[in-house]
Amino acid sequence: MTMTDNTPLLEIQNLTRRYPSPDGGEPLTVFENANFDINRGEFVCIIGHSGCGKSTILNVLAGLDTATSGVVSMEGREIGGPGLERGVVFQNYSLLPWMSALKNVMFGVKARYPDWTRKQVRDHSYKHLEMVGLGQGSEKRKPSQLSGGMRQRVSIARAFAIQPKLLLLDEPFGALDALTRGTIQDELIRVWSGSDQTVFMITHDVDEAILLADRILLMSNGPFATVAESVVIDIPRPRRRADIIHDSAYYPIRNHLVDFLTTRSRELSQAENRKNTRNQKPLTVHPGLTGSDEAHTTQPEPPADNNPPSLTMLTGTQP
Amino acid sequence: MIASRYKAPLLSVLLLLSLLGIWEALTPAVKSAEDMTEYELLMGGASEEARVPPPSAIIVKAFEELSNPVYDNGPNDKGIGIQIAYSLYRVLTGYLLAALLALPIGFLIGMSPLAYKTLDPFIQVLRPISPLAWMPLALFIIQDSEASAIFVIFICSIWPMLINTAFGVANVRKDWINVARTHELGNLRTALSVILPAAAPTILTGMRISIGIAWLVIVAAEMLVGGTGIGYYVWNEWNNLDLTSVIFSILVIGVVGMLLDALFARVQSAVQYQE
Numbered sequence: 001m002t003m004t005d006n007t008p009l010l011e012i013q014n015l016t017r018r019y020p021s022p023d024g025g026e027p028l029t030v031f032e033n034a035n036f037d038i039n040r041g042e043f044v045c046i047i048g049h050s051g052c053g054k055s056t057i058l059n060v061l062a063g064l065d066t067a068t069s070g071v072v073s074m075e076g077r078e079i080g081g082p083g084l085e086r087g088v089v090f091q092n093y094s095l096l097p098w099m100s101a102l103k104n105v106m107f108g109v110k111a112r113y114p115d116w117t118r119k120q121v122r123d124h125s126y127k128h129l130e131m132v133g134l135g136q137g138s139e140k141r142k143p144s145q146l147s148g149g150m151r152q153r154v155s156i157a158r159a160f161a162i163q164p165k166l167l168l169l170d171e172p173f174g175a176l177d178a179l180t181r182g183t184i185q186d187e188l189i190r191v192w193s194g195s196d197q198t199v200f201m202i203t204h205d206v207d208e209a210i211l212l213a214d215r216i217l218l219m220s221n222g223p224f225a226t227v228a229e230s231v232v233i234d235i236p237r238p239r240r241r242a243d244i245i246h247d248s249a250y251y252p253i254r255n256h257l258v259d260f261l262t263t264r265s266r267e268l269s270q271a272e273n274r275k276n277t278r279n280q281k282p283l284t285v286h287p288g289l290t291g292s293d294e295a296h297t298t299q300p301e302p303p304a305d306n307n308p309p310s311l312t313m314l315t316g317t318q319p
Numbered sequence: 320m321i322a323s324r325y326k327a328p329l330l331s332v333l334l335l336l337s338l339l340g341i342w343e344a345l346t347p348a349v350k351s352a353e354d355m356t357e358y359e360l361l362m363g364g365a366s367e368e369a370r371v372p373p374p375s376a377i378i379v380k381a382f383e384e385l386s387n388p389v390y391d392n393g394p395n396d397k398g399i400g401i402q403i404a405y406s407l408y409r410v411l412t413g414y415l416l417a418a419l420l421a422l423p424i425g426f427l428i429g430m431s432p433l434a435y436k437t438l439d440p441f442i443q444v445l446r447p448i449s450p451l452a453w454m455p456l457a458l459f460i461i462q463d464s465e466a467s468a469i470f471v472i473f474i475c476s477i478w479p480m481l482i483n484t485a486f487g488v489a490n491v492r493k494d495w496i497n498v499a500r501t502h503e504l505g506n507l508r509t510a511l512s513v514i515l516p517a518a519a520p521t522i523l524t525g526m527r528i529s530i531g532i533a534w535l536v537i538v539a540a541e542m543l544v545g546g547t548g549i550g551y552y553v554w555n556e557w558n559n560l561d562l563t564s565v566i567f568s569i570l571v572i573g574v575v576g577m578l579l580d581a582l583f584a585r586v587q588s589a590v591q592y593q594e
Contacts, residue, residue: 064497082500094494098516098592107512111502144593162502 007076008037009198010061010166014278015070017056030056031225033277034070036217038166043192043199045209046227047257048219049265054202058170061200062088074166084112087164091171093151095143101154102139105129105161112162128161129154132187149180153187160191169201173208182241185211193238206257210250211239217282218260220268227282228268231256234288249288256287339374346373372563380563381570395555397547399568403575405547409465409540410533413472417529421477422522425484426510429518435485442481450475450536454543464544471540476529483525487518519590527583534576549575 016032031053038044046054059065060072063082072079074086087108088094095104105125113121129139132153143151152172159167172188173181189212192199203209209216210233218229235247244250267273347370388400428435450471457467491514499509541550549572556564 062501064500082497082503084501084503086501088497088501090494090497092494094498096495096498096513096516097594098519098590107498108502111504142593 009040009042009074010038010200011071011073012036012057012061013071013073015057015060015067015072017053017060018068029224030222031219031227033280034219034227035277035279035281036227036230037281038198038200040198041196043201043212043214044217045201045203045213045215046217046219047203047206047209047261048225049221049261052219052222052225052265054219055170058088058168058200058202061166062086062168064088084162085165086168087159087162087166088168089152089155089159089170089172091174093143093148093155095151095154095158097143100140100142101134101146101150102126102129104143104154105158108158108162125157125161128157131160131191132157132184147180149176149184152176152184156184156188156191160195160197163195165198167197167199169199171202171204174204181205181208186241188212189239206254206261209257210235210253211241211244216257218257218265220265222269224269224271224274226269226277228265229260230282230284232284232286232288234286252287256285343373343375346370372566376563377566377570380567384564384567394546397552399549399552399571402547402549402552402568403571406537406541406549407575409468409548410472410530410537413469414476414530414533416469417473417477418480418526421480421525421529422484425481425522425525426488426514428481428485429488430510430514435489442478446478446482451539451543454540458544464546468537468540468544468548472533472537475536476533479528479532480522480525483528484518484522487521487525488514490521491517516590516592520587520592523583523587523590527580527587530579530583531576534572534579538572 013035014032015034017030018027018032019030020027030051034057046057048054056065056067060067061079063079063086079086095101096107099107102122102125105128106121109116109121109125113124116124126135126139129135134150134153134157138146138150143154146154152175156172159169173184176184185208192212199212201212203212213233216231216233217227218231219225220228231253233253234249235244235253384399388398390396390398391401424438428438453471453474454467457470458464461467461470495513495517496509499513504512537548538550538553541548542554545551545554549568553565553568553572556562556568
């Protein structure tokens with residue numbers, strides 16, 4: 001949230017992914033010309049239907065995958081491969097099953113701080129396990145002896161323990177039941193607010209995104225998906241799950257998101273509505289602020305009159 | 320609970336005892352030497368010559384042999400312990416040499432599709448060759464029967480280890496490799512701290528299959544090269560027409576093979592993990 005430095009941490013320019021067609025015809029374009037920035041300390045969620053390529057975008061940011069074209073740069077340097085300044089939490093936990101929970105965290109810490117003594121590594125790892133509510137013996141268990149929620153906690157502890165500049169979360173709660181998900185969301189938000197961690201997270205859950213994010217990027221449907229909108233969540237922090245639904249901004253934001261996902265994400269990717277987003281940042285909208293739509297729709301570059309008329313009905317309806 | 324735990328072992332013992340009882344009962348009684356005519360004695364009790372000895376005779380023989388396992392009365396009379404030791408020495412030497420070659424090459428094949436495609440035709444042709452088919456060539460080239468036996472063990476134990484290592488390494492979950500990549504682990508560190516433990520159960524399975532095959536093959540190899548070892552012992556006792564010793568040594572081969580397998584099963588369960 002705090003932006004001491006005005007240059008964004010991460011800049012994504014015209015990111016495009018195409019798959020060559022097997023019979024040599026037109027290649028399949030999953031997404032094209034995705035442009036967005038992530039600022040330091042910001043918590044950004046990305047939402048879109050399956051097949052829009054959001055996982056690919058995250059993997060490109062992680063350096064595990066490559067795009068067909070476009071540039072991803074972090075602090076001005078292009079990302080060319082995986083690195084310790086970017087931590088990743090995968091949906092399927094990705095813990096090494098032959099190691100205990102503590103050893104899994106230590107594995108990351110040792111890689112990040114090779115000069116540390118074993119005790120330093122151990123203490124640092126244990127501290128981060130405690131931050132997500134593990135410890136008192138459960139750190140000695142192997143992943144197979146932990147519940148799904150506990151495994152994901154270990155995974156989050158490992159990611160935070162290496163103190164990356166950017167934390168990438170690929171639907172981290174997707175495989176968890178609703179109750180566990182709620183608890184771990186709370187833990188994530190607690191750990192995050194105690195740090196200046198920048199987070200980029202994929203989710204399918206609108207309420208989760210509103211609870212966690214400073215900003216939500218909305219992707220239209222694939223093929224020919226793109227990052228269509230950047231929705232600012234104008235709800236003050238600290239946010240609590242129980243209180244947040246009473247905030248006057250909550251339902252306008254939620255309706256806006258749901259409206260996008262149910263209707264407009266599909267319309268936007270139909271051939272006749274598709275617009276060229278090359279070098280264009282997504283439209284920034286503030287559905288949580290009351291008042292006229294135009295007043296809170298900011299589009300730094302290019303000027304607003306570049307937007308097709310269909311995009312003027314952007315803000316959500318009141319409940 | 321206790322009853323169900325002991326049920327299977329109890330039935331095993333009962334089955335063994337009844338089979339031995341049937342075997343014993345089917346064996347005709349041996350005429351004592353006093354009852355035989357001089358001619359019968361000269362012919363070694365001719366009509367019953369080819370009889371299979373009863374289990375009681377084998378138990379007596381086993382007791383004799385096992386109470387003094389390491390005596391050495393010259394090339395044709397060595398204790399069972401010495402013969403087993405010779406066989407184990409050959410098996411373990413050939414097996415370790417095979418492991419030294421198979422594990423690194425298997426790793427390479429598993430990690431590099433190019434290496435896999437290059438070496439696959441060779442493996443596919445060499446693998447189905449019966450290890451004993453190499454024997455004449457080995458004897459001619461190595462010119463030493465001892466080393467040739469070890470070579471035969473080497474060549475038969477290499478394939479399961481090689482193939483299983485390659486398979487295990489190639490099938491390490493992509494997620495775990497990604498964990499190594501996102502933590503900037505170098506190739507060697509990734510191989511040792513992620514791929515090796517991940518593939519260890521599969522590799523150990525291959526090693527366990529290999530030791531089993533090596534123990535099968537050593538008996539046949541020693542029958543060919545002669546001199547020492549449990550395989551030679553079996554064949555030597557057959558030439559002596561001492562079927563009691565033959566059956567006793569067959570049992571010993573089985574028990575040692577079982578112990579070798581149990582040893583590897585232990586190591587295997589130590590590296591096993593649950594996803």
